[in-house]
Amino acid sequence: MQVPFIDLAVQHEDLWESIEAALKDVFGKGQFIHGPQTALFEEDLRRYLGVKHVVGVNSGTDALLLAIKSCGIGPGDEIITTPFSFIATVDTIIRAGARPVFVDIERHTFNLDPNQIEAVTTPNTKAILPVHLFGRVAAMDYLTAFAHQRRLLIIEDVAQACGAQFAGQKAGTFGNAGCFSFYPTKTLGAAGDAGAIATDNDEIADRCRRYRDHGRSAVNPDAFDMVGFNSRLDALQAALLRLKLPDLDEANDDRVANAQMYNGLLAEAPVQCPAVPEDRSHVMNYYTILCENRDQLRAYLQEQGIGTSVYYPVPLHLQPCHLYLGYRAGNFPVCEEVCQQALSLPVYPGLTRKQIHHVASAVCAFYGVRV
Incomplete structure (x- = not known):
């Protein structure tokens, strides 16, 4: 008997007709970037998570990078995180100019050990970046309390845990920003790379929207008031994600x-x-x-x-x-x-x-x- 590690085809069998209709809608409108499907998916995910803002981006990697930069973190700053994750967790910290500071993990959860955070906290520490690894939510009760006490930011890596919750609250909604990946193998998977940032902070959301579109001004589309990136979520991926989110x-x-x-x-x-x-x-x-x-x-x-x-x-x-x-x-x-x-x-x-x-x-x- 053959048992593949993952079978993406079987997960889409019941959606073929809906996928075809969604693709026809996108191609019919001809709006592949910043089209209505992207805005509709952002709104659907925002309601699902119960947050003020969702900003769709092109990958979970860029979701992390844009969130870190939008939180004002940069050179000279430190972010506490786990050494047991995909490399993007740490590389985005480095690309933002900050320094990752590791703590060991718990053997039974695979998540960072919250009891080790205080020992590595310094005046340069600006944030904690917990990863909800393999789908299990980190100890957010302890982490949020510690961050509040020390006036630290929390940026959640929710790449593997979309839909998970802790004490009835969705993963990705505890901190200043939650960063999602919709890589095809994730719990909510696109047909390519895609991601999103969730936040209740108006300023963080505004910066993320500008960063994802080359730093384009929200007031004047011909003005670029910051150096940004090409990190936009395309309409085809958004349309598929909208179909899959209800399930x-x-x-x-x-x-x-x-x-x-x-x-x-x-x-x-x-x-x-x-x-x-x-x-x-x-x-x-x-x-x-x-x-x-x-x-x-x-x-x-x-x-x-x-x-x-x-x-x-x-x-x-x-x-x-x-x-x-x-x-x-x-x-x-x-x-x-x-x-x-x-x-x-x-x-x-x-x-x-x-x-x-x-x-x-x-x-x-x-x-x-x-x-």
Whole structure:
């Protein structure tokens, strides 16, 4: 049996007619940039999140960069974040001229350890950038309280957690700005690159809108009052995202149900399975286990026709381009160990019970235990 790590085709099977109609609408109007579909998607997502502003951009990477710069962060400033994430989390900090400051992660959540933040806070610290990794919301109760006490900004990386919530509040709405990626494999995925910034702050929203369009003035479209970027969300991606947004919660529930089934089937296997909270604080963008002999297990699963992925084999502080920051192996032992043990299994909506059982059975067989 073949079980791909992700099957994007099956996720769009029921939407083909709607997708075709949306594409015809965009092509018929001929407004591909700043068209009505982009504005409509921004409004739909704004209502879904319950915020004042949503600014559509061309990627989750640019969402982070524009949010950081729109918060007034630049050279000489520090942002506290995690060493266990996709490289864009840190590179956007660096591109803004600021310095990333890492803290280790929690083994059971994969998110930054909030208890380590105070020790690295300095007069140069301007913000905390939590990543809601794999779909699990970070400890936002502690982080928001600490940030308020120290007068720090919070910029959330919600790339893997659109639709997740913490204490009934949507991820991406706790801080000064929430940054979303709609890369095709995300919980809400486009047919290419796309992203958005959510904020309740009028000034941040205004700066983000100007930054995304080359710094164009909101008053005079022929004037450019800041040096900006070409970071606009195109109408084709916005149209598809509008179609998929109403089904986001159901799709996330499917991911969680798949994860719960895995946890039951893998109960006897010598692996650490992710906790599956029932309050949507984890939407399982990725179902990631910790296991011994990770690379051998992955090769064995591939032989069984099962796709897997490793997020992330090299921690950010040990990436060659970040060595100038001065971190070395051993600085963040939990993160470094997790990078050697983490393996993500298929969990996408549309995965069948038979496929899940096949994956779990193969994992158990590798370790010599029964499902």
